[in-house]
Amino acid sequence: MEPALAELKGRLGEIVDLGRTQTLLHWDLEVCMPPAGADSRALQLATLSSVIHERSTDDRIGELLDELEPYAASLDPDSDDACLLRVARRDWEKARRVPTALMAELAETQARSYEAWVRAREDDDFASFRPWLERMLELRLRYAECFAPYDDPYDVLLDDYDEGLTTEHVRAVFDALAPELVALVAEHASDEDDPWRGPFPIPLQERLARELLEAMGVRWDEFRLDLAVHPFATSLGPGDIRLTSRYTEDDVLSLFTALHEGGHGLVEWGSSPTLDRTPLAGCRSSTLHESQSRLWENVVGRSLPFWRWFYPRLQEAFPTQLGGVSLEAFHRAINRARRSHIRVDADETTYGLHVVLRFELEQELVHGRLAVREVPDAWNTRFEELLGIPVPDDRHGVLQDAHWSGGSFGYFPTYLLGSVVSVQIWERAKAALGDVEEQIERGELGELHAWLRENLYALGSKFPPLETIERVVGGPIDPQPYLAYLREKLGALAAA
Numbered sequence: 001m002e003p004a005l006a007e008l009k010g011r012l013g014e015i016v017d018l019g020r021t022q023t024l025l026h027w028d029l030e031v032c033m034p035p036a037g038a039d040s041r042a043l044q045l046a047t048l049s050s051v052i053h054e055r056s057t058d059d060r061i062g063e064l065l066d067e068l069e070p071y072a073a074s075l076d077p078d079s080d081d082a083c084l085l086r087v088a089r090r091d092w093e094k095a096r097r098v099p100t101a102l103m104a105e106l107a108e109t110q111a112r113s114y115e116a117w118v119r120a121r122e123d124d125d126f127a128s129f130r131p132w133l134e135r136m137l138e139l140r141l142r143y144a145e146c147f148a149p150y151d152d153p154y155d156v157l158l159d160d161y162d163e164g165l166t167t168e169h170v171r172a173v174f175d176a177l178a179p180e181l182v183a184l185v186a187e188h189a190s191d192e193d194d195p196w197r198g199p200f201p202i203p204l205q206e207r208l209a210r211e212l213l214e215a216m217g218v219r220w221d222e223f224r225l226d227l228a229v230h231p232f233a234t235s236l237g238p239g240d241i242r243l244t245s246r247y248t249e250d251d252v253l254s255l256f257t258a259l260h261e262g263g264h265g266l267v268e269w270g271s272s273p274t275l276d277r278t279p280l281a282g283c284r285s286s287t288l289h290e291s292q293s294r295l296w297e298n299v300v301g302r303s304l305p306f307w308r309w310f311y312p313r314l315q316e317a318f319p320t321q322l323g324g325v326s327l328e329a330f331h332r333a334i335n336r337a338r339r340s341h342i343r344v345d346a347d348e349t350t351y352g353l354h355v356v357l358r359f360e361l362e363q364e365l366v367h368g369r370l371a372v373r374e375v376p377d378a379w380n381t382r383f384e385e386l387l388g389i390p391v392p393d394d395r396h397g398v399l400q401d402a403h404w405s406g407g408s409f410g411y412f413p414t415y416l417l418g419s420v421v422s423v424q425i426w427e428r429a430k431a432a433l434g435d436v437e438e439q440i441e442r443g444e445l446g447e448l449h450a451w452l453r454e455n456l457y458a459l460g461s462k463f464p465p466l467e468t469i470e471r472v473v474g475g476p477i478d479p480q481p482y483l484a485y486l487r488e489k490l491g492a493l494a495a496a
Helices: 002-031 035-056 059-067 069-073 080-095 100-123 126-145 153-159 167-188 202-216 254-269 286-300 304-317 327-335 348-366 372-387 412-433 436-441 446-455 465-473 479-495
Strands: 223-227 233-235 241-245
Touching: 002 035, 002 059, 002 080, 002 100, 002 233, 002 241, 035 080, 035 100, 059 069, 059 080, 069 080, 100 126, 126 153, 126 348, 126 372, 153 167, 153 348, 167 348, 167 412, 167 479, 202 223, 202 241, 202 254, 202 304, 223 254, 233 254, 241 254, 254 286, 254 446, 286 412, 286 446, 286 465, 304 327, 304 436, 327 479, 348 372, 348 412, 348 479, 412 436, 412 446, 412 465, 412 479, 436 446
Parallel strands: 223 241
Antiparallel strands: 233 241
């Protein structure tokens, strides 16, 4: 069995290497590439996607997996090799259902569509982006058809982000959350002005963002922090984690962006070295990934203990803007429910409604009940129904997110699922560490990071996401702890 296993691992390692090269091209497209390079980059990505897909569907991988079945049956199901063989089999069988030409077409169109979205967002011009969105939707529906028969085409798209996740799973959680979130917003939303006034110079914001990332555990010999139109994080290998952010002089919300993307980066960085150059390296679950970005950004990063530690440093950096603003006033401002237009800048309570909106629109697009030309009006109407404020323009509405430009239908629900799971994981961490909030108040984030790394990050993608959640939190995705967390936080703010 050893020669077959070694050959399989060698082939899978080469596929991982090619995939990371493709990721590098995408990172460069969104961070460094001159806009005029979009056409050549699209062709490069299409070519590379074809090569990766052809290698991923090679008959020889199936032969090796068949040869290794007796070995797999003899293993502890939790062992690295047993998990590798399960995931490799699933990936191979799934990839073989999709034509290489379709994967290449998707890759090429995604690159062109992203650049069209950047221009459309800047110009507040949905009409120029509409043909690209129509094309991406068509391609993703063609992709879903490769897996027919199915119960729901949206299940196929969800499965790309979380193995085994279904529309039924999402609806069960969202149906419990949405009315409660609407009620919490109605009860607690405030239109009061922020207690600070800018400008907040961007170089100082970046310096503070780097300080926070370092406190989380980031090392600059293995991480980068750059600018992007839409912030994201990605991994090119165990020692090459790329974070991005964006800044405005109007506020210091970039600090929460840094915590969010830093959480993503720590997940990839913490993957066990034994899993590298295999399909198990890093976390392939968007829900689990988002649970960590939301845990660091919100559960930790918006907590009072956190700001008891870091607020003096913030005041020191911006004495004119924040010197007269009390800790309590600042903490209230960053946590209160407030109706606003931009998802990535939203408070925790209204954030979930931003996601519910996108999930509902994606359902209607995928099932043909909503045409792309109708999306802006549908967005604006439902946004006002959910959040209670009108949408001033498409830049603050349907054009604000990059996801649909890449055909990432099915990703948005994982943001809210991740928020739910973040609280479940936090409760486990608190029970295990005892004085974690006292540690945070001292600026000591190392024990929390270490616990998360040992109990979650190191697992990589060994197990299906829903199983991993069961292992870490002791049960399924449960929205009730998240709702209790929001009620407690908002109640404390109201009583202060």
